[in-house]
Amino acid sequence: MDIFEIAKKLGISDSKRIVRKAAELRRLCDIQFHSSAIGVGEICKAIICLEIAASGWEEVIFDRPAAIKLSGMSEKAYNRSLNAMQNGLGVKTKLDIRELGIRFGCVRLIPFVQKGLSLYKDRFLASLPASRRTSADFTRPVFTAVAFYLCAKMHKLKIDKLKLIGVCGTSESEFFFVSTSMKDLCHDVYGILKEKKDPKDVKGN
Numbered sequence: 275m276d277i278f279e280i281a282k283k284l285g286i287s288d289s290k291r292i293v294r295k296a297a298e299l300r301r302l303c304d305i306q307f308h309s310s311a312i313g314v315g316e317i318c319k320a321i322i323c324l325e326i327a328a329s330g331w332e333e334v335i336f337d338r339p340a341a342i343k344l345s346g347m348s349e350k351a352y353n354r355s356l357n358a359m360q361n362g363l364g365v366k367t368k369l370d371i372r373e374l375g376i377r378f379g380c381v382r383l384i385p386f387v388q389k390g391l392s393l394y395k396d397r398f399l400a401s402l403p404a405s406r407r408t409s410a411d412f413t414r415p416v417f418t419a420v421a422f423y424l425c426a427k428m429h430k431l432k433i434d435k436l437k438l439i440g441v442c443g444t445s446e447s448e449f450f451f452v453s454t455s456m457k458d459l460c461h462d463v464y465g466i467l468k469e470k471k472d473p474k475d476v477k478g479n
Contacts (some may be wrong), residue, residue, distance in 0.1 A: 277320045284324065284341055289334055295327035296320065302363060312358040318345040322352075322359050335373055338441065353440045369415035369442050374422050377441070378433055386425045390456070390463045391417060397459040415442035420452045424464045 277297050281287040300323045314322070321341050328336040342352045371388060375381040394417070399407050419442035426433040439449050457464055 275317055275320070277324070280317065280320050280344070281324055283344060284321070284337055286324065286328060286334055286336065289328075289331065292324065292327045292331060292334060296323040299323040299326055299363060299365075303359065307362045312355065312362070313351075314355045314359060318347060318352070318355060319359070321345050322356050325356065326360065326363070326365055329370070335376055338377070349437075349440055369418040371418060371422065374418070374438075374441070378422075378426070378438070380422075380426055380429075380431050380433070383422065383425045383429065383431070386429070386463075387418070387421045390421045390425060390460055393463055394421065394456050394460050398455070401459070414444070416444040416448055416452050417456075418442065419444065420449060420456055424453065424456060424460075428464050 277300065278287060278293055281289075281293050281296070286292055300320055303319060303323065321344060325336050325338070325341060328334050342349050345352055347355065371384050371391075372381075374387075375384045391412075395412050398412075399410060402410060419438050423433055423435060423438055435449075436446075439446060442449075
């Protein structure tokens with residue numbers, strides 16, 4: 275199936291930049307590794323390339339459920355294939371807060387998530403020695419996913435945590451680790467602790 279036809283089925287064919295980028299990524303896949311070695315067929319490869327390409331444009335909402343259905347794979351297998359291809363291509367998918375809000379029906383959480391992430395970053399950096407601050411990496415999707423989950427929990431909104439973990443492409447153990455760190459450092463945002471902790475007393479990632 276042509277990549278443009280797949281994009282059309284996913285409702286993103288109008289964005290020529292994404293289709294071109296996805297086609298470029300698919301060519302790169304063919305050059306750098308054999309996708310069948312990681313259990314990814316041609317249609318699934320094209321779909322994943324479209325998702326990776328779409329992740330760079332905030333104005334485009336990629337329909338993950340429709341993509342998984344079209345791929346013919348289970349959600350778990352799709353996420354595994356996505357992670358494998360990202361690693362093979364050396365790219366990272368940016369997890370957009372707005373997309374999460376729409377996907378999980380919690381758009382009103384967006385400003386709270388943004389505030390929580392900003393506060394966590396500042397306090398986490400403050401807990402590190404000056405020599406390590408420049409190497410701190412907050413670009414991993416797990417940080418956005420955890421902040422979104424904790425905000426939803428604080429507002430008593432039910433979120434499927436396992437589905438969220440799959441969306442951000444992380445493990446349950448990493449999600450739990452970041453969640454613990456974020457609750458400790460941002461207790462005043464998430465209402466977890468009664469006493470304020472000094473950032474220097476909280477271990478980082």
